[in-house]
Amino acid sequence: MSNANDHFWQLDLSDKSIPRYIAVEGPIGVGKTTLTKNLASTFNYDTLLERAEDNPFLDRFYAHEKNSALPTQLFFLFQRIQQLNELRQGDMFQPVRVADFLIEKDPLFAQVTLNEDELKLYQQVFDHMAIDAPTPDLVIYLQASTDVLLDRIHSRGIRSEQTIDHHYLQRLNDAYTHFFHYYDSAPLLIVNASEIDWVNNPDDYRELVNYMLDITRGRHYYNPQPTILR
Template sequence: MAPEKYRFIVIEGAIGVGKTTLAKRFAAHLHSRLLLEDAAANPFLAKFYHDPERYALPTQLFFLFQRAEQMRELAQSDLFHHATVTDFLLDKDPLFARLNLSDDEFKLYREMYRHLQPQTPKPDLVIYLQASENALMERIVQRRIDYEQTITQSYLSRLTDSYSQYFHHYDASPLLIVNSENFNFTEQTKDFELLLEKIAGMRGGREFFNRAG
């Protein structure tokens, strides 16, 4: 994998799939800047998981403001000298909004998104991590974040379907779709090296990386 070829890498996927830990490993490997979504800073997130209908809009707007500001700073930076790895794709933000907001709330959100959306650099590579709902639920339980324990299988199902539909049509940047269930990129160096080899060998705009269980 040639670092000079990938100045802006995005790691994406549903909650619990491991995008943040993989983003951290990539940033360390490439000696690049790491830009992470700060979910803990959102004062509405825990309330959202307990009462989604009431708190979906403020939760979504907080994340929109946060991500837009981070992307604005990125757009003003010099990616040639400072490669960046992130664990979120701003263009995907409306996915959550459509999933959680009423029609009127979504209309308001779209207006704010249109006004706030900064001109951001196009990612050189997007890595979309996939995992089954059962695997995601198991990981959510294991990491023991209190407010996440109220997440239901039904919500995960709708979320993973939304991700699949979004990335089925995504063509803005080279895309690597990774089935992460049979890899451990954080603790297994060999798995991470295999991923780097796969990226180095990418030739098309969309490729898949899988390992049979």
Template sequence: MYIAIEGVIGVGKTTLARLLAERLAADCLLEVVEENPFLPLFYQDPPRYAFKAQVFFLLSRYKQLLPLAQPGLFSHGVVADYLFDKDAIFAAMNLSGEEWALYQELYRSLSPKLPVPDLTLYLKAPLPTLLARIRQRGRVFERRLEAAYLERLQTFYEQHFATYPHPLWVLETQELNFAEDKAAQDWIVEEVRRRLGCQRVGNG
């Protein structure tokens, strides 16, 4: 069992990944964000640092996900708070010219080596909700995030998942408090089990 959770910055991916991993008795795989030395610099000067930040993420996520290609290594299943495709979504938005061409070459050489999730959850929320959640978690380097950037990112996510060819659940999260509401948590867990066809997975 391999579940991936995706969505725009601040939509609640990590919170839901931890919940599902616990309830389904799976391993939780969290992306490396704050360890990227180029990310704070990118928010200060995007044109200068976009390529460096993106390649760091590309290699970091590839190294994290590559062990999933080895059968039996994660016997309890895995819930990840990101999809490898995420890297290409951000790169398409932030890179251009020769840097974009080089990135695409790197991505195309790495992507086929990784497994496809059995189920991907695409979380969505309105822009004001995303901004509020980002402010609430208080990452210093995210203070420079502007509404226009998030709105553009939403567009790229929508375009990507409009043609996503694998099992997908699009989940509106504005009125769904899975961080604290047990009924919401139970509903999501059971729906994931149903979509995976494994109602008896995990400890409930």
């Protein structure tokens, strides 16, 4: 289980109905992994995280090597399926955890990065994989403008990400918007993450969590005014 001793992220949850399986999604740099870890700390949940650092093709892909796009995408697909299979095998039919990815969104990266022939091959592989993913009790989709994403990517300073350009991020952002416009497989919370700061501001974080815990079905939008630390 995640460490729940960080009181910065703890809330009074005594009268709340907490989703047992939460998926946090959004484009690169939007803050999904940070929010996932904070939620895991608050709820004392395990995390199911994308392990981008394990992908041996990713640095070459970010360096604009076109022939690395397909192996990069397939590696992530196989990795995510393996993680979900492990989730199923470990008495996790009633999972108590929070993930920073949703397997159903995997093809949208392929649509952005692959050429026509590569996309056909990827889609054949995806369609023939036995993906038995549990349905989240809540999906949180984090949105931010492409300029904000690019600023955050540059600020966090991961070397391989510094070559990501505005055009690629814009296409990815558009693909996410299109995907979640039609998503209805689970309750969905769409969060404007451009201004709020759940990393450093406990009030921003608590307000978001209190809002999400009232969601049991349907589509919801969270677009708060940023709070200011005093």
